[in-house]
Amino acid sequence: MQIQPIVAALRHHKAGTVLIALQIALTLAIVCNALFIIHQRVAHLSEPTGVDEANLFVIVNQWADQSSGEQIDAQMQADLAALRQLPAVRDATASNAYPLLGGGWDDLIMMKPDQVQKTTDASVYFGDQHFIDTLGVKLIAGRNFRADEIAPMKPRDSSTPPVVIVTKALADKLYPDGSALGKSFYAMSATPTTIIGIVARMQRAEVDTWSRDYAYQALIWPRRMDSSFGTFYIVRAKPGELAAAMHEAPKALYAQSRLRIIDPKDGVLSFAEIRHRAYDSDRGTAILMGIICAVLLVITGAGIIGLTSFWVGQRRKQIGIRRALGATRRDILRYFQTENLLIAGAGVALGAVLAVGLNLWMMQQLAMDRMPLLYVLAGVVALLLLGQGAVFAPARRASRVSPVEATRSV
Amino acid sequence: MLAYYLDLALRSLKRNPALTALMVVAIGFGVAASMITYSVFRAVSGNPIPDKSAQLFTPQIDSWGPQQSFNGDGEPPQALDYTDAMALMHAHAAKRQTLIYPVQLSVMPSGNRSLPISASGYAVYGDFFPMFEVPFRYGNGWNAKQDDGRAALVVLSEEFNQKLFGGVNSVGREVTLGGHQYRIVGVTRRWNPVPRFYDLFGSSGFEEPADFYLPFTRALDLQIPTNGNNSCRGKISMNGWDSWLRSNCVWVTPWVELDNAAGVARYRNFLEGYSADQQRAGRFNWAPNVRLRDVMRWMTYMHVVPPESRISLMVSLGFFLICLVNTVGLLLAKFMRRAGEIGVRRALGASRREIYMQFLIEAGTVGLAGGLLGLLLTAAGVSGVGLLFRPEIARLAHVDLSLVALTLAVAISATVIAAFYPSWRAAHVQPAWHLRSN
Numbered sequence: 001m002q003i004q005p006i007v008a009a010l011r012h013h014k015a016g017t018v019l020i021a022l023q024i025a026l027t028l029a030i031v032c033n034a035l036f037i038i039h040q041r042v043a044h045l046s047e048p049t050g051v052d053e054a055n056l057f058v059i060v061n062q063w064a065d066q067s068s069g070e071q072i073d074a075q076m077q078a079d080l081a082a083l084r085q086l087p088a089v090r091d092a093t094a095s096n097a098y099p100l101l102g103g104g105w106d107d108l109i110m111m112k113p114d115q116v117q118k119t120t121d122a123s124v125y126f127g128d129q130h131f132i133d134t135l136g137v138k139l140i141a142g143r144n145f146r147a148d149e150i151a152p153m154k155p156r157d158s159s160t161p162p163v164v165i166v167t168k169a170l171a172d173k174l175y176p177d178g179s180a181l182g183k184s185f186y187a188m189s190a191t192p193t194t195i196i197g198i199v200a201r202m203q204r205a206e207v208d209t210w211s212r213d214y215a216y217q218a219l220i221w222p223r224r225m226d227s228s229f230g231t232f233y234i235v236r237a238k239p240g241e242l243a244a245a246m247h248e249a250p251k252a253l254y255a256q257s258r259l260r261i262i263d264p265k266d267g268v269l270s271f272a273e274i275r276h277r278a279y280d281s282d283r284g285t286a287i288l289m290g291i292i293c294a295v296l297l298v299i300t301g302a303g304i305i306g307l308t309s310f311w312v313g314q315r316r317k318q319i320g321i322r323r324a325l326g327a328t329r330r331d332i333l334r335y336f337q338t339e340n341l342l343i344a345g346a347g348v349a350l351g352a353v354l355a356v357g358l359n360l361w362m363m364q365q366l367a368m369d370r371m372p373l374l375y376v377l378a379g380v381v382a383l384l385l386l387g388q389g390a391v392f393a394p395a396r397r398a399s400r401v402s403p404v405e406a407t408r409s410v
Numbered sequence: 411m412l413a414y415y416l417d418l419a420l421r422s423l424k425r426n427p428a429l430t431a432l433m434v435v436a437i438g439f440g441v442a443a444s445m446i447t448y449s450v451f452r453a454v455s456g457n458p459i460p461d462k463s464a465q466l467f468t469p470q471i472d473s474w475g476p477q478q479s480f481n482g483d484g485e486p487p488q489a490l491d492y493t494d495a496m497a498l499m500h501a502h503a504a505k506r507q508t509l510i511y512p513v514q515l516s517v518m519p520s521g522n523r524s525l526p527i528s529a530s531g532y533a534v535y536g537d538f539f540p541m542f543e544v545p546f547r548y549g550n551g552w553n554a555k556q557d558d559g560r561a562a563l564v565v566l567s568e569e570f571n572q573k574l575f576g577g578v579n580s581v582g583r584e585v586t587l588g589g590h591q592y593r594i595v596g597v598t599r600r601w602n603p604v605p606r607f608y609d610l611f612g613s614s615g616f617e618e619p620a621d622f623y624l625p626f627t628r629a630l631d632l633q634i635p636t637n638g639n640n641s642c643r644g645k646i647s648m649n650g651w652d653s654w655l656r657s658n659c660v661w662v663t664p665w666v667e668l669d670n671a672a673g674v675a676r677y678r679n680f681l682e683g684y685s686a687d688q689q690r691a692g693r694f695n696w697a698p699n700v701r702l703r704d705v706m707r708w709m710t711y712m713h714v715v716p717p718e719s720r721i722s723l724m725v726s727l728g729f730f731l732i733c734l735v736n737t738v739g740l741l742l743a744k745f746m747r748r749a750g751e752i753g754v755r756r757a758l759g760a761s762r763r764e765i766y767m768q769f770l771i772e773a774g775t776v777g778l779a780g781g782l783l784g785l786l787l788t789a790a791g792v793s794g795v796g797l798l799f800r801p802e803i804a805r806l807a808h809v810d811l812s813l814v815a816l817t818l819a820v821a822i823s824a825t826v827i828a829a830f831y832p833s834w835r836a837a838h839v840q841p842a843w844h845l846r847s848n
Contacts (some may be wrong), residue, residue: 058635
């Protein structure tokens, strides 16, 4: 197949050629970046939390009366005992936060008492000796809290507990050589805290963009926080009994005391619901990008079909002459396929530059990450295939033009 | 003539239904995607208080020092600690000023409610109401004397007054919030500036409307903790309310009203002077580092517009652009296919201008059809926008008259603009070439 005659013919369709190439280029730029955004969002929303999501739920419990810290602490212990006694419940704990809460308490971590700038940042959970079992996180080194280490903590009290359990991510960040167990750090206090246990993996309460550098870095203080606001009761149902446990638990709490507020709408949240809420903007963005990509590819494909059909209609006579002069059907088919490949080739070349440019612009304006070139490559292949697929029907129609056309009305 | 061109356009469009449909669908989808994402974007990026946004400022004072800045960028904290907040309030250096922090309180059962409910509001100074132009249905806010008197007063929102008192004029009545009694002095009309520019420290700016407003001074007396962010630096040692107030923890949002540039300059000087005093007194070990941002600058700085909204709008506009390029190509093909017809019309005396008109009207018809399809898709998309955005943001998107008009205007004008080049080509067809052999 000679390319030169094709190029020569395209010169007669400059505008059409440029428009198809431009459309392919813009499509490539948008589709690559959209796919990259989809990939990032999906990767983010499918990050594991490390907890037993299938059986967990959370009760958002607010206190209605103005009790003293001691009264709140007693009520919390009674509530927890009642929850743990429910037949459908495996274990329960009280905390200030839970993974994917979307906000919460963070401590800056220092290695030395006189350090000014932080070493890193950790998501803070308060928990008793039931915390690890309730969340279903795996203790991989050291030990759990003992009952005598758990103490109530008043609001706005900064005393730091002497012992702490940390996630592996935090342990590795502080002691990259793997020697964290038994070592200590300073969590915004003058007194050190000793790491007595390490859990395999547990997601932070906050998974927003700013906390990406601190992913999975969390610590558990052996404390019950007597906040006048309320507390989160985290409950782990026995396998298969989540629905029953979610139904029983608020009743059990109200049986303990009615002076509490559990929102009827979203006061009891299954972990599936928590996950759904935590990532709703990621999911939404991915869906929107997916729809736009799909419609865009369809429209670009249809546009190619439309323009090529027009060209075929316009050139019936020339095709007839070529056929009369001995060109086979396959030659005609090849002609249009090659023509499309040339246009699409120019389009993707420009599009690749635009795609990278758009990504750079979004990195600057919207704090996006750098897009791996693999996306551009995949987009190039996809659009070349789309072009070939779109051109096939009109090209085949062209190849069926009869040589007799050559003799008509010349 | 117009009617004739319209007739020609419809005939021509009917001749290639597939091509016409493709153009209409492309424009419809393109404009719908842009309008759906724009309906969200305009809600989250709008000016929440248009007539006063240039007179309201939030002062920032660096009480942490350059080494401990929020994002390591040398910016002062996004809120004030108690010490600085009180100093600003007592200095009275602005025309009006308020401190704000969010609170959440319980409301005990009464009437037909058997269980307590939770209510959220703000602890503010009396200036809050005139500063932010809060509209009142009944009664009023409170004055500076009542602030100083640490009075147990409260202003309810219209919605909350509806919930507690069935919407009647409740001014003068007592209400118990968080176990303490307050006398109702006012009930606001529905008032919920979006984004809620005055409370962005630890809040997205798109929360449910507030239920009540109570005096800041009273809230402090009752030791009502903040329901918003509380951010501290360095080694913290505190053991209760008073030591928390003395700590470097920031949690109070200040707002001041300044009438003109001179007032702004004066206030900035005051902030610098205050910081310099603190440095001299040894409380700050660094040079004064203050900011004074107005409403729009503050919202930009706090990144109120969710990144996903911006990205979606950008990508949708890119998508629309491609749809238009597609339309240019298809119109070109469509128009040039009729070169013979154009040749005949030109030979019979039609001017280029008339050919131009004919094809632009044809394009306008396509644009109108695309716009109508786009309108349907936009309406469907806006009602399904909950799939794409967080619920608190999705509920802000709505179709109104301006969006309908914009959708149609954008669709028609974009299509007509796209048709300029193809029409120009059509108008420049050489009649002689096309009169042969046809």
